Amino acid sequence: MKYILFSFLFLVSALLSENLQTFKMEDGTKIIGTIISENDSVFEIETSLGIVQIEKGDIKKSNWKFYMNDGTILVGSRVANSETEVIIDADIGVFKIQKEDYYLTIPIFSDRIYLGIMFVIAIFI
Structure with missing residues (x-):
């Protein structure tokens, strides 16, 4: 009986689980x-507030x-991410890649920021 109940609860939780994406x-x-859907310029997202359309150009870009x-x-901007996957817009x-398919991500900064970081490191070392 416990096995049947556990199996039922596992099946229901798997069906109800969502792959939530986060957009900044x-x-x-x-x-x-x-x-829900996507075209060249818009994501259609189902949120707790209802269905929202997001212009891809309004999403914050970080390389x-x-x-x-x-x-x-892969080099590109992170469009959205969830617990299991990330969406990357590359040239x-x-x-849409699963998080277990990569082992490292590094943000790409401008040369000016790298020079500032190296300067600070040089002063304190």
């Missing part, structure tokens, strides 16, 4: 929801390097 907007807004387990290095296309 240029104005500081943070939108969490499930992607990252993703070091994949197979040796590939060669848009990728």
